[in-house]
Amino acid sequence: MRSVVLTVKTMGFVEASRTQGESLPWILYRVILPSVTPALTVEAALRFSYAIFLVASLGFLGIGVQPPKPDWGLMVSEARHDVTQTPWAMYFPAAAIAILVIGVNLMGDGLKRLFQGSSDG
Numbered sequence: 001m002r003s004v005v006l007t008v009k010t011m012g013f014v015e016a017s018r019t020q021g022e023s024l025p026w027i028l029y030r031v032i033l034p035s036v037t038p039a040l041t042v043e044a045a046l047r048f049s050y051a052i053f054l055v056a057s058l059g060f061l062g063i064g065v066q067p068p069k070p071d072w073g074l075m076v077s078e079a080r081h082d083v084t085q086t087p088w089a090m091y092f093p094a095a096a097i098a099i100l101v102i103g104v105n106l107m108g109d110g111l112k113r114l115f116q117g118s119s120d121g
Contacts, residue, residue, distance in 0.1 A: 001036065001039065001040060001043060004036045004039045004040075005032060005036055008032050008035045008036055009032065011035075013031060014027060014031055014032060017030075017031050034115075037115045038111075038112040038113075038115045038116045039112075041108050041111040041112050041115060042108050042109070042112050044108065045104050045105055045107065045108020045109070045111075046105070046108070048104050048108075049101045049104050049105055052097065052100055052101055052104070053097075053101065055071075055073065056071075056072055056073035056076075056097050057073060058073065059071035059072065059073025059074040059075075059076075059077070060073035060074065060076055060077045061073075061077070062074070062077065072093040072094075072096055072097050073093075073097075075089070075090075075093035076090055076093050076094050076097075079093070
């Protein structure tokens with residue numbers, strides 16, 4: 001985020017706002033923030049995806065949520081021993097993790113496109 005803000009800070013429209021005598025909070029919230037919002041949404045989606053993988057990994061290793069509370073990583077860990085007899089017991093939680101991560105990333109990409117489209121016009 002810092003690098004994006006530093007890049008936007010040197011652009012002409014920010015300099016024009018400074019030249020017009022706008023206050024720093026006005027420049028931050030009305031000029032810079034709308035320009036960095038697309039990058040912020042992508043970064044938030046990526047960090048949320050990493051968090052999902054981290055929680056699932058900790059559950060898989062047995063360090064995360066303990067039974068009887070449900071955890072997809074723990075479900076995958078417990079079902080991997082019986083994968084030849086009941087493969088769905090391992091595949092469904094693993095697929096749920098994958099679908100959630102892909103969905104979060106697609107949502108972040110969609111929000112990025114939405115914010116880029118609203119800042120263009």
